[in-house]
Amino acid sequence: MAAAPRSILIFFIIAISAFHLSYSKPNGFTLKLIPRDSPQSPIFPGNLTTLQRIERLIEFSRARARYIELTSSPNATTLHPDNIRLTLLRDNFFYMVQVGVGTPTTGVYLLLDTGGGLIWTQCLPCINCYPQRTPMFDSSKSNTYQNLPCSHPLCQGDRSLYKCVNNECVYNINYGGGASTSGIASIETFTFPVDTASTVRLGPVVFGCSKNTQNVQFAKGGAISGVLGLSLSPDSLASQLSATTQNRFSYCLVPFTQAQQAPSLVRFGDDIPHPSSNIYITPFVPTPRSHYFHLNLLDISVGFRRLGFPPGTFAAAPDGSGGCIIDSGALIPQINQNVVGGCNAYRQVMSAFQSYYNSFQQLMRIGKVPQGFALCYKYPPDFNMFTSMTYHFEDADYIVDPKYVNFYDEQGGYFCVALIPGNGKTILGAWHQQNMRVTYNGNINSLQFSVETCSNDV
Incomplete structure (x- = not known):
């Protein structure tokens, strides 16, 4: 990444009113x-x-x-x-x-x-x-x-x-x-x-x-x-x-x-641009024993197939364990594999991807790959029927473009579903946040998101 030598990423959310700040820009x-x-x-x-x-x-x-x-x-x-x-x-x-x-x-x-x-x-x-x-x-x-x-x-x-x-x-x-x-x-x-x-x-x-x-x-x-x-x-x-x-x-x-x-x-603050596409909003979930940004994940879709997880599958426990968070530091997204309410969410999501890709005769399932992903396929260069994935959050559907659902090894001629199993939490990681404007808005205690070409953000 061609970043300046003195670069920084900061995240801001809740207020402490006792502090005075000095900025080159006021807001x-x-x-x-x-x-x-x-x-x-x-x-x-x-x-x-x-x-x-x-x-x-x-x-x-x-x-x-x-x-x-x-x-x-x-x-x-x-x-x-x-x-x-x-x-x-x-x-x-x-x-x-x-x-x-x-x-x-x-x-x-x-x-x-x-x-x-x-x-x-x-x-x-x-x-x-x-x-x-x-x-x-x-x-x-x-x-x-x-x-x-x-x-x-x-x-x-x-x-x-x-x-x-x-x-x-x-x-x-x-x-x-x-x-x-x-x-x-x-x-x-x-x-x-x-x-x-x-x-x-x-x-x-x-x-x-x-x-x-x-x-x-x-x-x-x-x-x-x-x-x-x-x-x-x-x-x-x-x-x-x-x-x-x-x-x-x-x-x-x-x-x-x-x-x-x-x-x-x-x-x-005021440096946040107005999104060029539709803005979707989902509230943060208060979790007293956790300082992560929790979201209320209701269900998941693979392509047009909604999987119909039971209510509470992705809910956080009162002690702060479990739940679904958004975290840019977790690069590859993960789905909880612990059994909740009789279902293994990770296994069901991966089975849905497998069922979809197995329906194409030109795709060949392969075994272990250097990256360690669980579901990978050899594919011909002209194959373009990759599927999307949707996180159905409270009040908003977060749709991951097919380009960012999978990892592609162009030299090896194969692709893999870019998900790993979680042992408690489901995490919307950075891989599924590519080319997405993500705004943490503490004024409405919610996450806002919209599709954007991030390389144009200059």
């Missing part, structure tokens, strides 16, 4: 996304073939799915710790941002977590930090740094996110599997590059000055300094900034086949 701005396999990424793996890129996307998707399932579980800190330890904070984040912290600014790269809350970066002096090859933020050298006072709402009450210890507001985040970070809850000014010539300064922003980081395995020897939380949690960057961005953010993901040539943009 909106536009930023760029850095995928980890982009040449602009500090953990760029080198030039990869299309096949290698897709294999990595699938690996990230599976790791991301495990992470989401484990961290949204009521037993997140104890459930299957060995499954999460090797992938946590390493393979389950595909996107990152470059930001400046403090005044004068210290540039850091942070991994994006749409399901996480606190923004944190390693800080000097550090009691126990992993090696970081970029400079750590030194709060003593910033003119705008402050400790978050114990009187702050985020640090008061039995259910507060942080705790007051020895007159300091401190945090301790346990990601499960032995990975954790702790430090001083702080307030600072953040600087985000808009392009090569201008920046946006936001503040004050609550963040974590990490002094003790355990078992966090960032790739490539410390190029990443921390995590940028963008969830519905009140301490995420999204929540803190939404008052000025009118509770709205929007992105349009350029197809992965074009991602090295055209950047994907994230727009905020």
Whole structure:
């Protein structure tokens, strides 16, 4: 992806009214996304073939799915710790941002977590930090740094996110599997590059000055300094900034086949364009124990065949487990394979695809492929009867174009249905969001979407 070296993706949703912001534009701005396999990424793996890129996307998707399932579980800190330890904070984040912290600014790269809350970066002096090859933020050298006072709402009450210890507001985040970070809850000014010539300064922003980081395995020897939380949690960057961005953010993901040539943009507030096609709206589902963006999925269609899942098949449990979420960090979509109400949704969806494609004599089913997809076919070059898939959400049908339902290996002459099984959640991942304008509108607590050619979003 041809993104500027100082690029960023941010997601904004709920308001915290106590924060004042300063923008180059009063009510909106536009930023760029850095995928980890982009040449602009500090953990760029080198030039990869299309096949290698897709294999990595699938690996990230599976790791991301495990992470989401484990961290949204009521037993997140104890459930299957060995499954999460090797992938946590390493393979389950595909996107990152470059930001400046403090005044004068210290540039850091942070991994994006749409399901996480606190923004944190390693800080000097550090009691126990992993090696970081970029400079750590030194709060003593910033003119705008402050400790978050114990009187702050985020640090008061039995259910507060942080705790007051020895007159300091401190945090301790346990990601499960032995990975954790702790430090001083702080307030600072953040600087985000808009392009090569201008920046946006936001503040004050609550963040974590990490002094003790355990078992966090960032790739490539410390190029990443921390995590940028963008969830519905009140301490995420999204929540803190939404008052000025009118509770709205929007992105349009350029197809992965074009991602090295055209950047994907994230727009905020007044910078969100008016869609050129029909807008569809579905409400977010309140899920008290989860900060992910849950949607009310009622049913699924393969082509014109509606599968007729029983009510509640895709509903979230009261403890936050299960349900259907939209997550751009989960690249390959997944359908829950756990039996709910006597049905295995993943198996039924894949059976419907198999039934459709088996009806064409010119298609030949093949077995194992390098990408690991379960349903693949050899096909002649002139075959063009690929089918769509529809997510039937509350009040809106989200139709995935046939081009983005499947993965195509042109050299191998085969295609595969681009779905993987989920162990609890159904996830509308980035593969099914290609060439779709997706807007998170907190004013109406809903997701808006419309078809768009994302490479034209310049």
